[in-house]
Amino acid sequence: MTMTISKNKSARGILKQVQGISGVDLSVCYQCKRCTSGCPVSSMAQCPPSEMMRRLHLGMGDELLNSDILWMCVSCETCSTRCPMGIDVAAVMDALRKLAVQRGAAKPEGNVPLFNRAFLKTVEVFGRTYDIAMITAYKLGSGKLMADTEKFPAMLKKRKIALLPPRGADRKTVRRIFKKTKEDGAGK
Amino acid sequence: MKHAYFPGCSAESTARDMHRSTLAVAEALGIELIEPQGWTCCGATAGHQTDRTLAAALPAATLVKARDMGLDLVVNCAACYNRMKVANHEIAASKQVQAKVAEAVGRDYDGSVKVRHLLEVLLDDVGTDAIQDALHGSLTGMKVASYYGCLLVRPSGVTGFDDPENPSSLDRLVSAMGGTALEWPHKVECCGGGLSMSRTDVVVNLTDSIVGMAKLAGADCIAVSCPMCQINLDMRQLDIAKSKGNRYDMPVLYITQLLGLCLGVAPQRLGLNKLMISPEKVVKAVYE
Numbered sequence: 001m002t003m004t005i006s007k008n009k010s011a012r013g014i015l016k017q018v019q020g021i022s023g024v025d026l027s028v029c030y031q032c033k034r035c036t037s038g039c040p041v042s043s044m045a046q047c048p049p050s051e052m053m054r055r056l057h058l059g060m061g062d063e064l065l066n067s068d069i070l071w072m073c074v075s076c077e078t079c080s081t082r083c084p085m086g087i088d089v090a091a092v093m094d095a096l097r098k099l100a101v102q103r104g105a106a107k108p109e110g111n112v113p114l115f116n117r118a119f120l121k122t123v124e125v126f127g128r129t130y131d132i133a134m135i136t137a138y139k140l141g142s143g144k145l146m147a148d149t150e151k152f153p154a155m156l157k158k159r160k161i162a163l164l165p166p167r168g169a170d171r172k173t174v175r176r177i178f179k180k181t182k183e184d185g186a187g188k
Numbered sequence: 189m190k191h192a193y194f195p196g197c198s199a200e201s202t203a204r205d206m207h208r209s210t211l212a213v214a215e216a217l218g219i220e221l222i223e224p225q226g227w228t229c230c231g232a233t234a235g236h237q238t239d240r241t242l243a244a245a246l247p248a249a250t251l252v253k254a255r256d257m258g259l260d261l262v263v264n265c266a267a268c269y270n271r272m273k274v275a276n277h278e279i280a281a282s283k284q285v286q287a288k289v290a291e292a293v294g295r296d297y298d299g300s301v302k303v304r305h306l307l308e309v310l311l312d313d314v315g316t317d318a319i320q321d322a323l324h325g326s327l328t329g330m331k332v333a334s335y336y337g338c339l340l341v342r343p344s345g346v347t348g349f350d351d352p353e354n355p356s357s358l359d360r361l362v363s364a365m366g367g368t369a370l371e372w373p374h375k376v377e378c379c380g381g382g383l384s385m386s387r388t389d390v391v392v393n394l395t396d397s398i399v400g401m402a403k404l405a406g407a408d409c410i411a412v413s414c415p416m417c418q419i420n421l422d423m424r425q426l427d428i429a430k431s432k433g434n435r436y437d438m439p440v441l442y443i444t445q446l447l448g449l450c451l452g453v454a455p456q457r458l459g460l461n462k463l464m465i466s467p468e469k470v471v472k473a474v475y476e
């Protein structure tokens with residue numbers, strides 16, 4: 001692993017922020033790389049999880065928030081399960097994603113935040129996911145209009161996609177949850 | 189045996205077959221499943237990737253409903269199961285999280301409702317002996333690759349489900365049904381889960397490796413217990429064939445569909461027609 005540390009450029013204080021959001025003590029990582037060995041996307045990503053931990057130690061914030069691993073990570077939790085020091089690496093990844101979105105750094109691999117927003121919006125409105133609305137919002141936002149369209153006829157025929165929005169959910173409570181957590185998040 | 193049952197959102201869309209086969213199997217084995225009225229989405233991957241309080245509060249909204257019913261909560265979707273377990277864990281471990289969740293949900297909740305996966309109910313409460321007594325058909329001659337994926341077994345300290353590196357719950361059910369439970373190395377590899385739409389490239393690579401390994405191990409079908417695993421392994425075979433030229437023609441069934449077949453439930457009640465790769469050879473084997 002070769003890393004270039006650029007002075008005055010890195011988002012200082014990122015280590016503290018990540019620790020604050022994730023509740024994880026990052027100082028105990030001793031670079032054994034078990035997280036990277038088990039990571040299903042480490043061979044596809046530029047910055048595998050162990051390197052992400054090292055970059056955090058070095059305060060290399062900008063590089064990290066722009067790193068492709070944030071949006072390739074599949075949240076499989078293999079890293080958290082295998083870490084000999086019990087570090088919840090997946091929670092660190094969640095914290096970095098949150099910071100990347102907040103700072104608008106999630107541009108190059110921005111489709112995942114877009115998908116997450118589309119997904120959560122239907123939950124906020126209907127109390128449960130509503131695939132057609134989510135897929136439409138995602139396709140319009142990402143410009144990937146034709147992706148998977150060849151499967152739609154079969155999926156509709158097999159009723160694998162519901163046409164009507166979900167009914168019966170306690171929408172009131174869900175709206176309250178979104179409202180309260182947004183207020184809480186905005187205050188930070 | 190009476191339980192609150194959380195179907196999860198995909199039970200109403202991509203995984204109606206999981207839901208229907210769950211209900212059919214429960215009925216055949218005398219397990220009473222009651223949906224909490226007004227249950228809501230667990231937040232899934234999008235939830236925890238976005239905000240920690242949101243990710244704990246969304247499951248808590250349904251967990252509170254199960255508490256009101258005085259029942260434990262049974263979940264079949266591995267992803268929902270995981271989110272429910274993680275929420276319970278985080279709420280019980282921190283007063284601060286508990287307070288934030290209570291404020292968001294509008295109800296107090298301490299993380300104490302017991303969350304169980306359907307597999308745990310089948311194996312621990314019903315037991316393989318009783319299941320075998322109830323069988324009308326068998327998987328004799330079928331080699332089944334049990335695929336657990338991520339969210340049942342990880343993080344193991346939180347889900348506490350089986351062995352995180354080499355689980356055997358699905359295999360025990362396959363054996364009870366007379367099938368051959370294959371030893372194969374990709375039981376707990378990741379299929380790409382919720383990245384199916386946003387990073388299809390990643391998912392196609394991962395599922396190619398998993399289905400390819402099952403084929404190499406000699407599997408006739410793959411057994412799963414998660415709607416994300418099912419749709420990724422099943423539907424993405426079409427993309428694998430197109431982009432990589434690998435044709436596996438590997439049926440991917442929910443364990444409840446396999447169990448339903450062996451319990452003598454009519455195939456149309458198990459949603460077998462919803463699978464993208466035809467399970468015909470599996471159905472034939474059970475009826476032979």
